[in-house]
Structures are given as C-alpha cells and as structure tokens.
Amino acid sequence: MRTGVWLVGARGSVGVTAIVGLSALRAGLAETIGCVTELPHFREAGIPPLDALVVGGHDIVDTPLQKRAEELGAAGVVPADLVSAMSAEIAEVETDIRPLPGGATQADIAEAVMADLTEFRNRRALDELVVVNVASTEPQAPGDPAHDDLDTLRAALRQSGEVLPPSSLIAYAAFEAGCSFVDFTPSTGARLPALDSLARERRVPYAGSDGKTGETLVRSALAPMFAQRNLRVNSWSGTNLLGGGDGARLAEPGANAAKTQSKSKVLESVLGYRPQGVTRIDFVEELGDFKTAWDLISFSGFLGTRMRMELTWHGCDSALAAPLVLDLARLTAAAQHAGRVGPLGELGFFFKDPVGTAEASLADQWAGLIEFATGLAPA
Amino acid sequence: MRTGVWLVGARGSVGVTAIVGLSALRAGLAETIGCVTELPHFREAGIPPLDALVVGGHDIVDTPLQKRAEELGAAGVVPADLVSAMSAEIAEVETDIRPLPGGATQADIAEAVMADLTEFRNRRALDELVVVNVASTEPQAPGDPAHDDLDTLRAALRQSGEVLPPSSLIAYAAFEAGCSFVDFTPSTGARLPALDSLARERRVPYAGSDGKTGETLVRSALAPMFAQRNLRVNSWSGTNLLGGGDGARLAEPGANAAKTQSKSKVLESVLGYRPQGVTRIDFVEELGDFKTAWDLISFSGFLGTRMRMELTWHGCDSALAAPLVLDLARLTAAAQHAGRVGPLGELGFFFKDPVGTAEASLADQWAGLIEFATGLAPA
Amino acid sequence: MRTGVWLVGARGSVGVTAIVGLSALRAGLAETIGCVTELPHFREAGIPPLDALVVGGHDIVDTPLQKRAEELGAAGVVPADLVSAMSAEIAEVETDIRPLPGGATQADIAEAVMADLTEFRNRRALDELVVVNVASTEPQAPGDPAHDDLDTLRAALRQSGEVLPPSSLIAYAAFEAGCSFVDFTPSTGARLPALDSLARERRVPYAGSDGKTGETLVRSALAPMFAQRNLRVNSWSGTNLLGGGDGARLAEPGANAAKTQSKSKVLESVLGYRPQGVTRIDFVEELGDFKTAWDLISFSGFLGTRMRMELTWHGCDSALAAPLVLDLARLTAAAQHAGRVGPLGELGFFFKDPVGTAEASLADQWAGLIEFATGLAPA
Amino acid sequence: MRTGVWLVGARGSVGVTAIVGLSALRAGLAETIGCVTELPHFREAGIPPLDALVVGGHDIVDTPLQKRAEELGAAGVVPADLVSAMSAEIAEVETDIRPLPGGATQADIAEAVMADLTEFRNRRALDELVVVNVASTEPQAPGDPAHDDLDTLRAALRQSGEVLPPSSLIAYAAFEAGCSFVDFTPSTGARLPALDSLARERRVPYAGSDGKTGETLVRSALAPMFAQRNLRVNSWSGTNLLGGGDGARLAEPGANAAKTQSKSKVLESVLGYRPQGVTRIDFVEELGDFKTAWDLISFSGFLGTRMRMELTWHGCDSALAAPLVLDLARLTAAAQHAGRVGPLGELGFFFKDPVGTAEASLADQWAGLIEFATGLAPA
C-alpha cells in the first residue's frame, strides 16, 4: 500500500524532523525509538510499512529543507551527522514540496490545493494520501454560520473574503480530493460541522487535534492515578517555557489561548471536576526547541491531609512530535483503506484535544488504540 | 456482613491513622478522600460497608492508642481536633488490642495468636476476619527448606528456634484460624510455598505485598507512558527521604534492601528492560511522616535525542496508607465470602510487589481491580 | 528607648503575624527564628529590644485581630495554640488600631492620620515612632508633576481629587508628624522626589520597598554566584503561585505589574545584563499563604556548554515577612535616634527594590547592614 | 611570565577539556565564559595571561589526547568542531605528556617526577611551574606517623612500601623541585604536616582541595542566606547522580567517603550547626559527564513555621572544572612569583574543602579572593 504523507508546513521543525527521521529509519541509520506503530502490538495491524511512505507537502516559506535540517542538527534536535548522510533523500523530498497556492477566492485556492494533491497522488502512484497539518498554530478563528452547513459553506467559499481559516481550507481541499486529514495542531482544521459532513460525503476519515507531546501527555498518564486513588486534586498549575518557531507563535495571545484551552481539558475530563490553577505558555527564545514544563499539583488525602507533587519535563518538542506524525499518517491511511469514515476517536492517544471521543486517560486511549489497530488487520 | 480487621502493628502510624479515620468516617466527621472502595465503581460490589468493620489487633508495644493518635495529630498526619472528638471510639478499639503473645516454640506462639483471633471473632460475632500486617518491616529472612513444604514446616515450628520470620508466623496462624491475610509490608508474610499450601488447604485468600503509596505508585502510573510511546528510558533514579518509625526501621540495611528491591521491580516489569539508576531510602528524622521522593528519568526519543523528566512527591505516608488498609480489608473479606482462595493477584493495584500477578502497570491493575470487584457482586 | 510600630494594614496577614509573634517572643513562648536583629551581630548595635516595642496601626477593615489570628492559626501560618495563649496581648493591641481616616481633601486625611500618630506617641510615651506600610499592594500610580516638588504637592493636597496614592499619603503624614517610614510593599510610598524633600526637611529617615521574602531573596543570594564564576545566564524564568489576600490583589494586572517589575531588577543589577525569561505571579486560592515559586535558570559554561538549574521554594509568606517588619522597625527607630535622615540604603538587605542603593547582591547587602548597625552603636 | 601548568591526570576529562579550551581561547575561537580570572576584577592583578601558559603533564594511561578530546566532543562536553580545529595545538601538548614514572622506592619515583618537571621547565624556559592534580580521586589514605614529620617522611620514602598516597608523592616531588602545587581533587595531596613543612622549606605556595563546581558551590552561595535571615535549617539532604570516569571512581566506597565528607563541611561551617540529612553520590553511567544534583532543604521560620526549598543542578562537570584549573594555575603562579609560601587560604573560593582557611561562605571567599588578587598586583 503506497501511502502519501502530505505535510502542510513541511518546512517547519516538526515537518523536517519527520522527513530526516523517515529517511534515516529507511536507511537503517536510526532506531525506531519514539515510533508507536513500530511496537510489537502493531505488527499484525496491516498498516503501511515505513518503506511505503512517500512525503510531499506545502509551505508558505521557501527555505530549503536541507538548510532547515542543518539548523535542526546544530540545535541538537536531530543528529548533525544524520543530516549530512541523508542529503540525497532530503533533496528527493524537496522536489515534492509546493508553495501554498493563492487564488481570487477561497474556492480557487482549494481547487489549486486539490490539483497539487491529485498530481502528487498520480505521479507517485499512491494508494492512499493523508494530509497532515503541521503548520504554525493559527489564532482562534471567529465563528461563521457557513461553518455549520456544507452547502452554505460551498457558496461562501466562492465569495471574496475568508470564511475558513487556512487549516480548515486545507481540510476542505483534502476531503474534496478524497484524502484523509490529520490535524497535529490546535488550529480549527476539520472541526466544523460542514467539514464533518464533507468528510462523510467523500467517505474519508480524519483525526486530530494538537499532538500530545509534553505536559498534557504526562497529565493524561498521571491524573487517572489521583482519580483512581480517590485523592482530591486541589490545584494543578503549569508553566511551559519554550523557544523555537512554535514558541514565538504561541506567545501571540490568540494562539496561546487556543493552546492553553486544549491543555486544560484533560484534567477536568479525567478528574470529573476542574481543579484550581493556571496553565501558562511563555516564549523564551534561547530555549529553542527544548521545552521545559513544570507542574505543581496540590492534593488532599485521607482526613484532608495536604500533600504535593511537582514535575519537570525537559523535552525536545520536534523529536517527540515527528515520529507521531509518521504514526498518524500510517494509521489514518490504514483506516481509510479499511473504509473508516469521519472522526477517528480511537487515535485520541496522540492528541491533546481529541476529536470523536471523550476519553482523556492515556491508559484508556492506549487500550482503544490497540483495539482499533487490531480491528484494522486484514482477516 | 460483620467484618473483623485485625491489625498486626495496631499501635503504629498506619494502624492508628486507620483507626482514627474509620471512626471519623462513621461519625460523618470526615470525607471519604483516599478510600478507593468508596468510589462509585465499587457501589455494587457487595463489599462490607465501613459501618460493618470491627477493629482489633496485636502490637509489641503498649503505648495507648490515644497517645499515639495525639502524636499523629501534633505532627499534622491527622487533624488534631478529630483525635479529641474520637476519643471514645478510640478507647473502644483499645479494648481489642492484645500484646503479641510469646511461647516456648513458634508453634506455641501460633496457637496463642489463633486463640486471640478466635476469641475476637466469637466475641464480636464476626462473619469474616481479615488479618492485616502493618507491623514494622522485618530484615530479609534467611531461606529454609521448611519454607517449601507444609508438613516440614509444621514439624519445624514445634522445634525451638525461629524457622519463620514474625510476619510469616502471623500469616500461618491467620490461615490456621481460617482468616484471610493481607500483607501491607515488604516482609515475607505469606510468600512461602508452605504458607500458600496452607491457605489453599484452609480455603482462604491472601493479598500483598507492601502498600503502594508514593514513588512506586507514581512509577506504575508513569512508566507505561514511556513504554506506550516507545521512548527509551536510559536511567531512572530515585531518592526517598523519610523520618518516622518506619523511616528509622528502613534505614537499617536489611529492611532497606527488602524495600528498595520491591521498588525496582515495577520499572523492569513495565518497560521490559531494566534502566540504569539507583533507588535509595534515607532516614531524615525531622521529616517525620512526610516523605519526599525525588526521581530523575533520563530518556531518549526519535533519532536518539536525549530528554529528562524529574518529579518530586511530598506525601504523608500514613495518610496515604491508612485508607488502603480499610480498602484491602473490605475487598479481601468480600473475596473470602465469595469463596476465593489463595493469592489475590487482582489486588495488585494496592501493592508495590504484588503476589499472584505479573501486572505492574497501574492502569492495567485498575482495570483488573474493577473487574474483580464487579465479579464479587452477588448476582 | 520606647519604640512605636504603627502598622498600616495592621489587620492583614503580615500585620497580625507580627503582632502575635511579638507577643509570643516577649512571653518566652517562641524562639527568635527569623528575626535578623536577634543574631549576635546586632547585639551591640543599640537597637531597641523587643520588649520596648509598642504596636498600633490603621486598617480599612474592622475584622478583630483575634479573629484574623485564629484564621492564621487554622491555616498553619502561626501555631494555633499560640493564638489562644496570646489573646490578652492581642486584645491589648486591638485598642490601638484605628480605622483609616477619611476627609474632604487629601490634606484633611493627612491631618487626621497625623493626629492618630501623635495621640499614640503621646499616650504611649514613645521615644520614636516608625510607620510601617503592610497594606495591600496598590495599582501602579499615574505620574503627576506635583510628585516632584514639595510646595506643588502641598498645594495639590488641598484640592479635591487624589494626587497621591494611599501609600504615599501615609508617608507624607508620617514625615509631617516626625515619624520615620518603612514601606514593606511595592506601592509608591515615599519614593517621590517631593516626599524625599519632606523627609529631609523633617529630618527623618525612611526605608523600602517591598519586603524580600521568597524568589527574589533566593535570586539575590544565587545570582552573584553566576557572576563571580563568569557563567553566562541565558535565561532566568520564574513562576510564583500564591493564594491569600495578597495573592488575590497581586492577580489584578496593575498590582502584578508593580510586583513583577521589582522582581526583575535584581538579576539585571547583579549580572550586569538582562537574561531572557519571564517572571509570573499567579493567584491559586487554595494555596493560601503558602507560596510556591519555581525558577528555571539556563546558563552556559566553558566553551559554551549549556547547563541548567531549577529551584522550588515553598515558603509561608507571612511567617517570612513578619519578623522582618519587627527588624525594620527596630533598625529604623535606631537610625532615627542616631540622627539618620533620608533613604536608608543600608537596609537594602530586606527589600526587593531597595531605595537609596544600587546594591543587589545579598552578601553585599548583608555586609552593608552589619556595618550600618555597628555604626549605630553608641560610642 | 612564562608559566608552566603540569597536569597530573592530563588525559582525564578535566585535563583534556582544559587543554582544548586553552587552545581555543588563544585562537580566539571561544569566549572566556567560566574563566574567573578573565573578569574585570583581575585585570590589574599581575597574573600571567592565557598566552603565557604552557601545558604538560603525567598520566598512567596512554590514550592520545586527541582521541580523548574527540570523545568529549561526541559527548557534548566540548564543541566537536573545536576539537578538529585545535588538533595541531593538541598534538603540540601531546609532546609534553609523560607516563607517570615508576621506581624501586617512593623516593626513586619522586626523583623521576622531579626530573620530568625540571626538564619541562628548562626546555620550555618557564618562569614558574605549577603542578595541578586532576588525577582520579584516591581512596582515603591510612594515617602514618611519617606524615607528621618531614625527616621521618624522607627516611620512610627510601624504604620499600607506600608511605604516601600517589597525590602526596606528587606534591612532595613538586615541592622538592621548587614548584607550587594545586590539588583539584579530594585526595590527600599536600595536606600532611610533613608536606606543609616541605613547602615552607622550599618557599613555595600550595592550594586545594577538591574543585567546587556543583552542589557544594550552590550550597556555599545559598547557606549564608539561611544564616543571615536567622532561618533554622532542619535538614539539608543531597543526591548526586553522575557517570563519567570520575563517577565510576567515586562509586567506590573509599573515594565516595572522601568526597561526601568534603561536601558536608560547608553547611556546618556556614550555619554553625550540622543540619540533619544525608549527601549521596551515585554512579549512573549513561549520564556521562553531565551530573544532576538534587537538594532538599527543610527549614523553619518565625514561630517555627515549616518551609522547604528544593534545587536541581544539571551541570557538565568538566566544563565547570576546566576553566578553574586555568584560573588556579594562573593565580598560584602569580602568588609564587609574589613570594607567597604555604597554603593559599585566599583561593578557598575554588574549593569544596579549602586548605588554609575556615571561610566557607562563597561571598566571603569571593571578597577574600579579590583582595588577594589585588594584593598581588605589582605596585
């Protein structure tokens, strides 16, 4: 099953790390650390092998992939020697990256995006094509009645003006082109009723939102412990310090709001109540791609006795995110192949703010993922 | 179902906290925080209500319960005003605490212990009696061929000398008296083939070992996250600083070895390999019952990129342990009532070093516990 | 030397803790922990003994001191049994707390405040009277030309409207009444050219601003280490989580800005450059008076190698502040007695944002303090 | 002033980092971060410039410097590209590294060492020669009466057997050869009465012991804060996790004891009492040269209110140590040049366990260092 992975934001840190890493894995120069779908549990699941993946994508900047890869090498996100060793493979992918098309109306832009997708699918003879959004986080988009109805939306797209934020326009184009869609960002993406209708009409699946790679990952693993032990969480506060392109963007108030909101849902959902506390994201340029998150949990035990827990996470965001992008592309392609349509709640394991499911405990998400993957396996 | 809870080490911090707390819960003066079996999941499980519990026990010291309770109040382990409010109830339990009997041979001691248990059961008209070991941790006991065979053991007990460590002698006496047995400590307890035979012969269940209340609890919640995300844990090191009676005992090399060994199993079991790192327990008297544990986890992600996580746990050990003692007594009584015999692996959720199961992930233990409790429910 | 301590905000946490603590120290029921001026270094300095202090004050609320003291006892800020033991002494101070006077113009209010101060000084036969501001932090005050010139200010005070923020009006009244003034808060207080002129005219000293009790204290002790070792601090970020009345006030954007600004000065001043990083104060009600501050320091060593340091401070703010209020009153009274006039830069040891000095290193502030105190000693 | 720096243990991590770094500084390829004597305070002190330093040394292994440097580059201790860029300079130093000589008696070994030193001094036309011990930490040496008297020692050295541990034999040879001596390790070195006599006889200065680069550095900066604020430190516990050659050696009980002992002195000395708590050093191989130290400080404030502080230090040991080795060589050479004899207590700033001084507060050590350096300046 030849599987296309179309990265929107292909020249960003996550995109380039995924491209370098996929090349290295195929060349046998890297281990499969961080790749969930390489765990034994997924061996029989009928998901496309790493060798079957073909990468292309869109971006709004034209910095060469090789240059971005070298920057990531210098920053310690990927091994610098891998970047040199993979230069031929990176150059190969470079030929499949397109500038994000413009157009007079959003309908025109969508057509042009669809044309890029179709051309890639045909030229590369792909069985499935998954569009993965790894572009910069957008500001929270204003609501619009056209978001709720597909016909109204189609009409609005032909008008001038921006009825859809960029991430949703991409999802629209992907669905129209018969591609599945994964949103790795907290942007709106496919999360509009009109787009859900479209996905069902075109019989494609989609997944999202916002890759779970740090503080929220840890919270979804740890919060169930407090619930299961009947300990009362009085407050759970968090601070995230990060640099990098994504950090700069998240420091803008609009994007920050989108992100801290998706972070706060997990606790309420797992605990059944909302503990006090604030979650912050602050931009500290010099930290680069290495994020530090600190959480303080203040809780009560038997007879009200007060206790505390603190945790610090020093993670390299792109190195955590990139293998999940590959996992998601493989799983979503397999789901499309198996005829799955609409939101893939079973991929909630990978997301801060999962669509199609209310499950927020990591362990339960894991169980759901394994069951899902097993169910995809050809009989 | 009137259920006896016989605490071996009843005058210790865990024992007294359980006694004060149970009284307060019954009097409606405390919430059920920390009590697992008070969660909605257990509502239909047919476990004895808190009102049905009757507490007695053994200890080797004779400090009055009230005095120990006041010390715990002054130390902030239990609210000081609860201790005054509950003095009548504490005095009532005091009448059921016995000195640990002596005897010429261990068989004689066992007889005397059995007599105490039987007298308590009869006088208090109990349907079930669960013996719970909350005594000081013993040094690791030397092996003995009599541990492997029940007949040999019975013969050896009639000789002079100590073929069994105290915790195992108590388990022996409990089984002989038809009681179930829970070992909340890392001591040997029922974990000998000869005692397992005896439990099966007497058709009683048992559970253990070593209540999971701090660092190991967190590890069992967190380690699966690393495994599920295919992240490689290079080292996981831990330091536990604690005062209190238990801290002093654990500072003795023999007991320390027993405890750090049970702590190290969870990582190996969940991850499938043993990361580097050392786990320490150090006695710092002035910290009292409030333990601080610090863990450093060094791990690798995609393409080998190195990351770290740190966590600090400031817990009040007895306040974490006491409600679990009540949970375990209730669940074990219900299991005995339902005819369960031998090790209760399904109670692994509560233990650092669970008997009767290899399951070490907290989430999987939780799922097993719920299934178990549901299965106990009367049809 | 009978010394009056007039607390503006006497019914607040800091004020009440100081009142309870002073009583307990005198009664021999508490040790002098936290009292800087009780260290041997100050023995010869001729500062008034604790027994010579007489407390009074203003507040805008009328909650009884005893009630506030009991709340602090319940919250663990002061020992609950001390509060009962000291009730007679607390009641005695209660008779010297006055409501903050009102008036048609700020000049009228100042007159009324002066009358309260003078009445207290006469009735209690005080040799010196120190006014200490421990009232809630004000929003940053807007500038006004009258702040720069004493005559203009005097004229403006007689107009309607608020030319001075409350803290500065108090400083004005204190100086006019011949009292020295200490600002324990980040409010404007005496830090206006016109008020400095007034202090010099009246020949009284003043000190401030913003008691240094937590994160900034630690920073002023630690930052010199990086400077002296020629290590480069790339970023220094901080998060402060606190509840309590002060926390609620600081959560208001105006007050928060005043406070985080005074926090950021120490690093720049000690290091000679401003590292990246953000310092936050967030209100988490349930933490009460126990504040948690977390700092992340990212620095470079030899050949640019990158390293990190993290620290967490769990302090009880009022218990840290109250003894310093007593220290400051004693030292300022002694300085006034010794004829010192204007800003007391030598008290910078006690403040986040010291007036009258550019010294920001704790060690250098300490050396300056000792020299100052020694210099006060009668020949 | 051409100044020789003779590194005993030149092929170790600290030695090689110093060699690579010195070359890079001279070549203008690195900044002077981490070099104390490059701070403005030392500009007039008459210490030899970096360009005047000439490095040689002894080691017991013969791994080429270049190979060790490449390993340090791969481990991220020094920038890998600097190592390639400096290969010519490293090769130049390689010609001055000698194997540690053997001999029938310790007197013979000392003679051979002296010959190496003298040959180096003459061939390189050095004005001063400083021997710096950066060899592996020795086990604590057994006492011997010959350690107390120089004549007895000289006689004993001519016998077979080892009256001196290796570090002390080196100090002996250095002094006899008219060289000054710096002990960067916790080994015995010059700290024997007989060797002190010899240093005075030969009119050379010496400094030590045990470079202060991590936890103890922070403790010496922070502990004075608690003392100055009259806060009572109830316990101060520490855990050090490190890999690397030094980590492996420190994991041996003898060396570990030597090191934890020198770590515990600073607190007692600064605070005036010894708080409870344990300090541990544990070997975790995979952490390599990057050490993590964690400290828990539990303290009481006003009226006994209990508080806590925690700190984590993630430092690269060799990158912290190497510039200090250069600083110490420069300062000691200048001291020798200025006629200073015996222990240089004023260099205590650099050491965990300083000889010739009781001063343990970093700030006071800093003040002493500046005064010392200023005093060395030619009039």
Ligand SMILES: NC(=O)c1ccc[n+]([C@@H]2O[C@H](COP(=O)([O-])OP(=O)(O)OC[C@H]3O[C@@H](n4cnc5c(N)ncnc54)[C@H](O)[C@@H]3O)[C@@H](O)[C@H]2O)c1
């Ligand atoms: N790294 C993680 O751990 C992680 C986790 C969850 C979510 N995310 C999300 O993934 C996204 C990418 O993160 P990153 O660190 O790679 O950011 P980045 O800034 O390095 O890269 C974003 C890329 O998107 C491109 N881009 C911006 N707008 C675009 C558009 N409209 N169409 C096409 N391309 C566009 C930019 O030019 C840039 O190359 C962000 O939205 C981030 O929030 C990342």
Ligand SMILES: NC(=O)c1ccc[n+]([C@@H]2O[C@H](COP(=O)([O-])OP(=O)(O)OC[C@H]3O[C@@H](n4cnc5c(N)ncnc54)[C@H](O)[C@@H]3O)[C@@H](O)[C@H]2O)c1
């Ligand atoms: N508190 C926790 O979180 C926790 C968690 C896991 C295990 N445990 C274990 O629970 C046990 C009790 O802890 P604690 O803090 O109450 O200790 P503790 O020292 O306060 O109390 C132990 C009690 O056992 C009594 N005792 C000692 N030997 C005895 C014997 N042979 N027979 C009967 N009584 C005996 C002692 O007199 C004492 O009263 C320890 O073994 C501890 O390791 C506690």
Ligand SMILES: NC(=O)c1ccc[n+]([C@@H]2O[C@H](COP(=O)([O-])OP(=O)(O)OC[C@H]3O[C@@H](n4cnc5c(N)ncnc54)[C@H](O)[C@@H]3O)[C@@H](O)[C@H]2O)c1
């Ligand atoms: N606790 C610390 O560690 C610390 C450190 C530095 C500065 N401070 C400052 O000390 C002040 C007091 O802190 P707190 O925790 O006691 O606060 P709090 O809220 O408990 O008490 C403040 C008191 O001031 C009174 N008040 C408000 N406005 C007033 C006015 N105009 N005149 C007279 N009284 C007035 C309030 O009624 C209240 O009783 C705050 O400004 C705080 O920022 C405290």
Ligand SMILES: NC(=O)c1ccc[n+]([C@@H]2O[C@H](COP(=O)([O-])OP(=O)(O)OC[C@H]3O[C@@H](n4cnc5c(N)ncnc54)[C@H](O)[C@@H]3O)[C@@H](O)[C@H]2O)c1
């Ligand atoms: N790195 C730091 O921050 C720091 C701080 C304080 C003290 N120290 C001390 O510095 C010393 C060196 O540390 P390192 O990390 O470079 O260790 P390392 O193990 O990398 O190097 C030690 C070197 O000494 C050599 N050696 C051993 N015995 C010798 C002998 N008798 N004569 C000559 N050479 C000998 C070894 O062969 C090795 O090359 C250790 O004693 C360490 O405790 C280091």
Ligand code: NA
């Ligand atoms: Na930490």
Ligand code: NA
């Ligand atoms: Na911490």
